[in-house]
Amino acid sequence: MTNTEKLILYREFEQGKILADFTWIMEHYRDKDCSRTELLSLSYECIHHLTELSVSHGFEGNLWQNYLTFLLVNHENAYSTSCEIKGRITGSINELALHDFAIFKELFDFDLLELQKELELPEFAILKDYKRAHRGGKVFNHRIRDRICALSVRLEQTETVEEFKDEVTEFYREFGVGKLGLHKAFRVEHEDRQVKIVPIANIAHVHLDDLVGYETAKQKLIDNTEAFVKGRRANNCLLFGDAGTGKSTSIKAIINQYYEQGLRMIEIYKHQFQDLNDVIGRIKNRNYKFIIYMDDLSFEEFEIEYKYLKAVIEGGLEKKPDNVLIYATSNRRHLVREKFSDKAERDDELHTNDTVQEKLSLASRFGVTIYFGKPDKKEFQEIVQRLARKHQIPMAAEELLAEANKWELSHGGLSGRTARQFIDYLLGKQ
DSSP states (O other): OOGGGGOSSSOSOTTHHHHHHHHHHHHHTTOTTSOHHHHHHHHHHHHHHHHHHHHHHTOOBOHHHHHHHHHHHHOOOHHHHHHTTTOOOOSTHHHHHHHHHHHHHHHHTOOHHHHHHHHTOTHHHHHHTBOOSSSOOSSSOHHHHHHHHHHHHHHHHOOSHHHHHHHHHHHHHHHOSHHHHHOSEEEEEEETTEEEEEEESOOOOOOGGGSOSOHHHHHHHHHHHHHHHTTSOOOOEEEEESTTSSHHHHHHHHHHHHGGGTEEEEEOOGGGGGGHHHHHHHHTTSSSEEEEEEOSOOBOTTOOTHHHHHHHHTTSSSOOOTTEEEEEEESOSSSBOOOTHHHHHHHTSSOHHHHHHHHHHHHHTOSEEEEEOOOOHHHHHHHHHHHHHHTTOOOOHHHHHHHHHHHHHHTTSSSHHHHHHHHHHHHHHO
16 A cells, blocks of 8 residues: 555545556665566656646646645645635644645655666656746646745745645635635536536736726725625625626726635626526535626526526525625616517516516616716726826827727727727737
8 A cells, every 4th residue: 555545635636647656656666576667667657747737737846746736735625625715723634634744745755866866767857856948837827836836845845744734724724725726717617417617717917996987886896895705795796887898897807806815706608597506506615705707698588597597696495605696797787688569568468567577676686786887088088098108108198099089989989998999909009
């Protein structure tokens, strides 16, 4: 039995084959009865997989230690999920965690140069001080990657198992564990008829200060979100109004602003509303606060998906968890489309008011509604000037505004989106 087979809490890793193969090499590389050919073959295979992992995730330094750290910060178990966002816990589970961390520290302290010397494989020295070819990775953004690499360095410097455990626990408290801990935002996908919550590796790094104007609207959004992340009562939120006025940008800014306080966001589309109960079931017992985000939400009169949403927000037998809110953006205040022609149909109904209420009741289940209207000429010009200063566009104010006025006349009119597209156009010409 290898040491890793003695693990209690930290078992069944998603990328566990490298761990199993590498620990087998570490325990048999001096065994005279072991086939040298088998050892070399397995060593080359491990070097291959560790290198592939480093490229896809952007790791550098000691790849073996980075890999072990990667396993620790991604493994969701009874100990790690109890510590996420909350930090140290009490009880007997700490002894079980200490047992597992003792095994990990032994693996962590193993010197790869021992394998290089004994197996005469110079490639192990490369794994000990690996230099990545470029800045980024395909799976993690640089913020997540840097946190894992920094933790790896701190774990290398620990002298006792207790210190090792404390470092990992503090990481869980500060950033969380697994994909829900490391990433800010997620989307919902189907795989083999199963609903999956998939991380979005790169989202727009915008802040509320980047949205010029709308101070009252932004403050209303901030107040509701802050109450939510601090554990106070908060409402589902509907941002409605004209196109291109910053509704979606405000939502993205909110997740950037409150991620460090345990806020996460899951984007879901109209055709996926039937999966809402499944998604909520997977997140309701975690220590994070979740905003389920629905962009550009509206329904035609023949669409019935809104009935799923109504039941989830308020009206089903199961109470919506306290760690879940729904934020939506829409160009329509009442979400479900109504036409004048509907009046003729209602005249034939015995209970006309019931039909009206059926369509209006969805919007009424959002306790906070925030209006975003189109800017006037002066506000539009202020947005253009602010964006031009931010991107250091070397153009005189009069010329800038004259060109902006011509641009908005042929590109959708006065809106923040039009201003940003104009600035992007100028940047593309530089």
